[in-house]
Amino acid sequence: MSRHDDIQLLRVNYLRGPNMWTYRPVLEVWLDLGRLEEFPSNKIEGFNDRLTAALPALVEHHCGVGERGGFLQRLTEGTWMGHVLEHVVIELLNLSGMPTGFGQTRSTSKTGVYRMVFRARDEQVARAALAEGHALLMAMINADAFDVKAAVDRIRDKVDDCYLGPSTAAIVAAATDRRIPHIRLNDGNLVQLGHGARQRRIWTAETDMTSAIAEGIARDKDLTKSLLKSVGVPVPYGSAVKTAAEAWEAAQDIGLPVVVKPSDGNHGRGVTLDLRQEADVAAAFELADKEGSEVLVESYIPGNEHRLLVVGGQVVAAARGDEAWITGDGQHTVVQLVDLQINTDPRRGLTEDFPLNRITLGEDAVVLLDLQRQGVTPEAVPAAGQRVLIQRNGNVAIDCTAQVHPDVAHAVSLAARTIGLDIAGVDLVCTDISKPLSETGGAIVEVNAGPGLLMHLKPAEGMPQPVGQAIIDHLFDEGETGRIPVVGVLASQGGNHITRLVAWLLHLNGRHVGLACSDGLFLGTRRVEKRSSTRWDAAHRLLMNRVVDAVVVQNDATSILKDGLAYDRCQVGVVTDMAAGVDLSHFDTLTEDQRFKVLRTQIDVVLGEGAAVLNADEPRLVEMAELSDGEVVLYARAEASEALQAHRAKGGRAVFLQGGTAVLAQGASETVGANIAQLAQRFAKAGQASDEATLLAAVATAWAMNISPELISAGLDTFVPELAQ
Structure with a gap:
């Protein structure tokens, strides 16, 4: 079989926001099949078998057929390699723990050149998956060996490096x-x-509600304990020590057995439990001293360790730890038995995908000390039936949320409030969490800021808890979305005038407005950047500004094709024209239908409670009305516009020109609004051409934002166009 040259990746572009393909970020790849254009999947001997053997889960891909096995059907019938690459990359992402369901591949005007896109939560992960998918596909085409597991591992490493925890x-x-x-x-x-x-x-x-003071208190275990004790929360008795001798002296004063731990450590490092001998206390002191600035000796509380998550003063999840033991067989060493009897548990592993950690004896000094106290070494061979304790409190990963006694929940909530944390992981030890601490002799041993959630999201036993939802409900009131009004204006001409006018009217309406347009970047009435800001990054900066409570963005077709929109949804989306005079050939966007697909992006993202503003004098734009999830406001120069009349007949809102004045109409009712003719004259005197349709678009947009006709009229009368530079 003759070898095929590599598929050429001509252009790789990350679309960071809503785009012509989908609402979500995607990686767009332009690729040239070369001679492979003549070889669809059914014309390369053995290709389909090799590919499905390497990636058997491709059978789950529905593809355009719409059912399981759909993609395999396409392979059998014959599909081109750009489409195959799409599915290979998606499957590698699925195997790497970043499920991806969206992908598309389309031909271009040049034979053999395709545009392929796939969902990309993270750009670097997407690029890594593309590289591995490309290499795998070429190996399958040319019947070369390929290590799929190694490829998946490399992508997973990139996920771990780049994606959210x-x-x-x-x-x-x-x-x-x-x-x-x-x-x-x-x-x-x-x-x-x-x-x-x-x-x-x-x-x-x-x-951003978490107090820095509270974090500092939580790091100081001795101070934490003192504050909790003062409000009646049960805590173990103890004291801080500076030497091993002081530790033994404190242990005797407190009463054996005791716990030795660092005052400001975390993740249980350096914590040794149930100490009864002077030598053990001294050894435990040395371990704790390496982990923190101070060492604490505390009374030992019998029972299992529990972690309770408090969010906004409420206990929302609880998990229990458990001891880990091995049983000797007279043949294997302790190290071997740990691997045979503990680490073989499929719930144990080295990554965050596993609820339980793999135990490696040489890496945990506390485990080694516990073995020493039992008279056992890692290389020892325990007698048959001999039980050896490996971990006193293994990973806290057994869900027990439903078992928490109300008195326990109250004590834990009080502990978090006393420290001052809005979100806290509270560690307590007791024999039975379904009973009050006063009955079991249990106590709270630590309060932690920034607690991990994995034990509640992926417990080793029991039901996962919706802790992410609890945190969101704590941060945002019911029904609140954290959104501010966003206005997106897509215009090939006059977009700066529309956005400047809308921003001015929002300012008069009491908003602190951020504006990104071709005239620059504005905060309120102050220009903070003079160069054109019809860019993704400029608009994105406004969305991040904690002062801004409304954003107006000027877009164009090129910015959508290059980056996508800077926002996921908008209150008002405006499209004024079909961008007929804009050269989009670099993006292989040549026909009116192709332009329509790009421009509709602005309307696709309108919120259900928002509105689309469309130019009724452009017939193709009127077609976009049905794409809006929200209301539609049409504008046109003349009242006689057929589209306008039909829209009004359905009770829709419309804006048109009458004697130089904008008329705001809904159904049969009409309100005379701003003087468009006078404003156009002021633009002309300032050396800026602005036609009446542009100014009508601004009026319609402001009305779509529910600014009153009176304020629109007054605002346009007071707007002063800048002198042309």
Whole structure:
């Protein structure tokens, strides 16, 4: 079989917002099949068998057929390699733990060249998946060996490096369920929820409501204990020590057995339990001293460790830890038995995909010390039937939310409020969480800021808890979406005039407006950047500004094709023309139908409670009315417009020109509004051409924002156009 040359990846572009393909970010790939254009999937000997053997789950891809096995049917019938690459990349992402259901491949005006897109939550992960998918596809075409597992592992590593952690991802997913937009603010887990003045921020399980003072208190375990004791929350008795000798002296004063731990450690590092001998206390002191600035000796509380999650003063989830034991067989060492009897549990692993951690004896000094206290070494061979304790409190990952006694929940909530944390992970030890602490002798041992959520999201046993939803409900009141009004204006001419006028009217209406247009970037009436701001990044900056409570954005067809929209949804979307004079050949957008598909993006993102503003003098734009989830407001130069008349007959809102004045009509009612002719004259005197249709679009947009006709009229009368530069 002759070898085929590689498919050429001509252009790779990340569309960061809603685009002509979908509402969500995608990676768009322009590829040239070369001679492979003559070889669809059914004309390469053995290709289909090799591909499905490498990726057997391709059978789950419905493709255009709409049912399981749909893609395999397309393979058998014969489909081109651009389409195959789409599905290969999607399947690699699925296998890597980033499920991706969307993809499309379309031919271009050049034979053998295709545009292929797929859903891309993260650009770097998407690029890594593309590279691996490309290599896999060429290997299958040429009957070369390919290690699919290694490819998936490389993509998974990129996911771990680049994507949100599981706790943050759960909160973001809960926000998405409530239609709250989000913006990732760094390469880690700092995320903005909502826009502008209505935004909130999270950093994993910390929020912008989390007090820095409370965090500082939580890090100091001795201070935490003192404050909790003062409000009647049960805590273990103990004291801080500076030497091993002081630790033993304190242990004797407190009463054996005791716990030795660092005062400001985390994740249980350096914590040794149930100490009864001086040598053990001294060894435990050395371990704790390496982990924190101070060492605490506390009374030992019998029972299992529990982690309770408090959000906004309420206990929303609880998990229990358990001991981990091995049983000797007289043949295997302790290390071998740990692997055979504990690490074989499919719930254990090294990544966050697993609710339980894999135990590696050499990496945990506390485990080694516990073995030493039992007179056992990792290389020892326990007798048959001999039980050896490996971990006193293994991973806290057994859900027990439904078992929490109300008195326990009250004590835990009080602990979080006393420290001052809006979100807290409270550690307590007791024998039975379904009974009051006063009965079991249990106590709260730690209060943690920024707690991990994985144990509640993926428990080893029991039901997952909706902790992400609880945090979102804490940050946003019921029905609140964190959105501010966003106006998107798509115009090939006059877009700067429309957006400047709308921003001015919103300003007069009491809004602090952010404006991105070809005249620059504005905050209120102040220009903060002079260069053209019809760019994704300029509009995005406004959505991140915590002062802005309304945003107006000028878009064009090129910016949508290059980057997508900067916002996921908008209150008002405006399209004024079909961009007939704009050269979009670089994007292979040549026909009116292709332009329509690009321009409709602005209308596709209108919120259900919002409105689309369309130019009724452009017949193709009137067709977009049915694409709007919200209301439609039409404008036209003449009242006699057929589209306008039909729209009014249905009770719709419309704006038209009558004697130089804008008339605002709904159904049969009419209100005389702004003096368009005078404003056009003022633009002309300032050296700027602005036709009446442009000014009508501004009036219609303001009305769609529910600004009163009186304020629109007064606002346009007071608007002063800038002198042409």
